[in-house]
C-alpha cells in the first residue's frame with residue numbers, strides 16, 4: 528500500500544523520545560513533522576490524506592496553530608493520539624469534536640490504529656471523488672441532472688450559431704452564466720462580452736448608455752461617448768432583464784437587430800455594429816406582449832433561439848453537487864473548524880424548494896460556512912430546520928421567496944454593517960437590484 532500519513536509530533540525531542548507510532552503500523556509511509564509549520568511543508572511535498580496529531584502530556588497545546596493547520600488542509604482527515612489524561616481535557620475534546628475524524632488512546636494499539644487510519648484514508652478518498660464530480664462542467668455550470676444535460680445539449684448547438692438568443696428562467700437560476708457560456712463557446716469568444724442590466728439603468732439614461740452620444744447632444748455631453756452595444760463590436764452583448772427596457776428604447780433596439788446599425792444620441796450617421804445579442808428575462812415576455820408593455824416585433828426578433836434555464840426545484844438531484852462545489856469555492860471564507868455538511872443538512876437541502884434557486888443556495892451555504900459552530904454544517908445553520916414562524920405552511924411561492932430574501936438580505940446587511948455595495952457584492956446583486964428588494968421587502972436600513 529502506498530498510503531502516506533503525516534505524524535505531527537509536537538513535543539520537544541530532547542524531552543520525550545520520538546513517538547514509535549510509524550514503526551507499529553506496517554504498510555504506511557510516514558512524513559514526520561515536529562511543528563505545524565513543518566507539517567504544512569510536508570503536506571505540500573507529499574500526497575498526504577491522513578494526519579495524526581500526537582499530543583504529549585504536560586505540554587501546552589497551540590490550538591490556534593493546529594486549527595490553522597487543519598483548516599488550511601481540508602483534504603486531510605485528522606486523528607489525535609494522546610494519553611487518557613490529555614484526551615480528558617476539555618479543550619482537547621473540543622478540538623477533536625470540532626475538527627478531527629477520530630482519536631486514538633495511547634499507548635497505541637497497533638491493530639486498532641491501523642483500522643482507524645484505513646477508515647480515515649477511505650473517507651478522504653471518498654471526499655476527493657465527490658469533489659471531482661462537483662467541478663463545474665464544460666459550460667462552467669454545476670449540474671448533472673437530466674434538465675441540465677438537456678440544457679448543455681442546447682447550448683452546444685446555440686454556441687455554433689450567430690442568431691439572437693432569449694434566455695428565460697426564474698431569478699437566480701443562472702441566466703447570466705448561460706449567456707457567458709454561449710459567448711465563450713462561440714466564434715466570438717476572443718471578442719468583448721458586455722453585460723447590461725436593463726433594469727438597473729435609470730430610464731432617462733438607457734438610450735445614451737446603450738447607443739452612446741455625440742459631443743453636444745445634450746447639456747453635459749462634453750465629449751463623444753461610445754455606447755455599450757458599440758463597445759461590444761465583434762463580440763456579444765448580454766441584455767439582462769430585457770423586460771424592464773422602456774417601451775421607447777425598445778424601438779431603437781429593434782432597429783439595431785434588424786439593420787445591424789446604431790445611431791448615437793445626437794448623431795445622424797448610422798454606424799454598422801457586428802454584435803450578437805443575448806437577452807434574458809425572468810418575466811413572461813408573451814404576457815408582457817399581450818399587456819402591451821413589450822413590443823411584439825422586438826419579441827419575435829429576440830426569440831429566435833430560446834433557452835429555458837430550469838429552476839433548482841426541478842433538478843433537486845443537483846443540490847448535493849452544488850453545495851459541495853460552493854463549499855469548495857468559498858473555503859477561504861469559512862470558519863476554521865467547519866469541514867463539510869451533516870447528513871441531515873444534505874437531506875434538508877434536497878427536500879427544500881429553493882424559490883431563490885442557485886443564488887439562494889450559494890447564499891445559504893456561505894452564511895452557514897461562516898456561522899456554523901460545529902464541524903459539520905447542520906440544517907439549522909442553513910436556516911432550513913423548520914418553516915419560519917412567519918411563513919405559514921400554505922405560503923405561496925412568492926411569499927416563501929420574499930421570506931427567504933428578507934432573511935438573507937437582513938443577515939448580509941448586518942454582516943456588512945449596512946454597507947450597500949458590500950452587501951450587494953456578497954449577494955451577487957447589483958446595487959440597484961438590492962435597493963429595489965430592500966424597498967419591496969420593506970426592510971429597515
Ligand SMILES: Nc1ncnc2c1ncn2[C@@H]1O[C@H](COP(=O)(O)OP(=O)(O)OP(=O)(O)O)[C@@H](O)[C@H]1O
Nearest residue numbers: 668669697698699700701702703704809885886955
Ligand atoms: N449551474 C450553476 N452552476 C454554478 N453556479 C451557478 C449555476 N447557476 C447559477 N449559478 C450561480 O448563481 C448565481 C446567480 O446566477 P445568475 O446571476 O446567472 O442568475 P440569473 O438567472 O441571471 O439571475 P437574475 O434573473 O436575478 O439576474 C451566480 O453566482 C451564478 O454564478
